[in-house]
Amino acid sequence: MAAPLSNIRVLDMSRVLAGPWAGQLLGDYGADVVKIERPGSGDDTRRWGPPWLAGQVNGESAYFVSTNRNKRSVTVNIAEPDGQRVIRDLAAHADVLLENYKVGTLQRFGLGPDELRAINTRLIYCSISAFGQTGSRAAEPGYDAMIQASAGLMSITGPADDSGGSPQKVGVAIADIMAGMYATTAVLAALNNRAVTGQGQTIDVPLYDSQVAWLANQNMNYLVGGDVPKRMGTAHPNLVPYQAFSTSDGDLMLAVGNDRQFAACAECVGLPGLATEKRFEHNSVRIANRVELIDILQSVLKGQTTAHWLKEFNDRGVPAGPINTIETVLTNSHAEERGLVRQVRNSLGQEVPTVSNPVEFSDTAVSYEKAPPLLGEHTEEVLREWLGYSREMIAELRDRSAI
Secondary structure, three states: OOOOOOOOEEEEEOOOOHHHHHHHHHHHOOOEEEEEEOOOOOOHHHHOOOOEHHHOOOOOEHHHHHOOOOEEEEEOOOOOHHHHHHHHHHHHOOOEEEEOOOOOHHHHOOOOHHHHHHHOOOOEEEEEEOOOOOOOOOOOOOOHHHHHHHOOHHHHOOOOHHHOOOOOOOOOOHHHHHHHHHHHHHHHHHHHHHHHHOOOOEEEEEHHHHHHHOOHHHHHHHHHHOOOOOOOOOOOOOOOOEEEEEOOOOEEEEEOOOHHHHHHHHHHOOOHHHHHOOOOOOHHHHHHOHHHHHHHHHHHHOOOOHHHHHHHHHHOOOOEEEOOOHHHHHHOHHHHHHOOEEEEEOOOOOEEEEEOOOOOOOOOOOOOOOOOOOOOOOHHHHHHHHHOOOHHHHHHHHHOOOO
C-alpha cells in the first residue's frame, strides 16, 4: 500500500524546528525527504541535549530525534561553489524545497527561488522565516520564544494579573510547530495547483504571521468586541465553566461547551438548581457571573477525589479530564491502544522511540520506515540515486570539502 506522497521528492534545507517539522510531516506521508546539513556539525539541534539517544553526546539529541524521522541526511557545504552546484542539481530533481535561512542568505549563494525555479519550473520553493520575505522586518532573525512574546501569545498565556500572574510561554515551541503545519498545508495546496497548471511557485511562511493567524477566537474577541484579551490562567474567555479545578487529591479540567452540558454538570455536583438560576442558565450570563459560579463549583469539587468526579462527569457526558504528566500520556493503556509510541530501528541497529503521526488514512499508509538519520549517512546514496554521480565524482567533491 503506497503512501500518499510516495511520488514526491523534498529537498529539506531547513534547520531547528519549523522547517524540519514540515519536512517530517511530508516524510510521514511518504515523500522522499532529503535533509541537507552542514558537514561536520549538521543541524544545530543535534547538539541540543541532554538527553541523548543511547548516550551519544553531541550526536542525536532527543530534540533532533523529535522532528527528523523519515528523512535521509546529506551533507553539503553551500559556501563552496561545488556545494552550490550539488544543491542546484538536487533542486533540478526535486518537487519541493523547504528552507528557513535568514532572508537573503540562499540568494547570496545563487540558491534563491528565482535561480532554482529557473532550473526547475515545477519546483515548489517554500521559505519559512521570522517575519516574512518582504517588509521592514524581513531581515530580522527570530526564535520561537520571541515570536510567542511579540505576536501576542504570551499576553494571553499564564495566570491572571489579579492572581499575581505574569506572561508565560507555551511549554513547547508552538510558534515554530504551527508555522511548520501552515507550511505543510501550503506545500500540499501548491502540489495540487501544479497538478493542474504544471507550474511550481514560491511560498512565504512567516512565524510571526502564523502565530497571529492561529490566535483564532482571541483575535476576533478583540476585533468584534473591542476589549484586549488578557491572561486568564486555565479559564476560557468565551465559555464558563471551562477551566481547571482542584479536587481533594489533585486537579481536573472541566470543559463545559453548552447549556445542556452545564445542566448535566450541575447534576453531577449535586446542585441541579444551578442550571435554572437566572444568573447561570445560559452561557452569556455565566460569563457575567463567572466568579460566583467558579467559587460554588470549586467548593464542591474540593470535597471528592479526581477519580470520583471524572467518573461522575463521564457517566453524564460532561467533558472533563485529568491533568496528566507526559509520562502518563505516553505509557497509559490508551497510548498502547492507539499506538502512540513506536520504535524505529536506525542504521546502527538502535531502537529509536518516536511519537506517532496522529493521522490515519483508510487506503494509504503513514510511513515509519526511517529513523532520524545519522549526520551525512545518506550522502553518497542520494547523490548516486537522484543525480547519477559516480563514486569518483563523489570522492572529488569530498576532497574539495563540498560535501
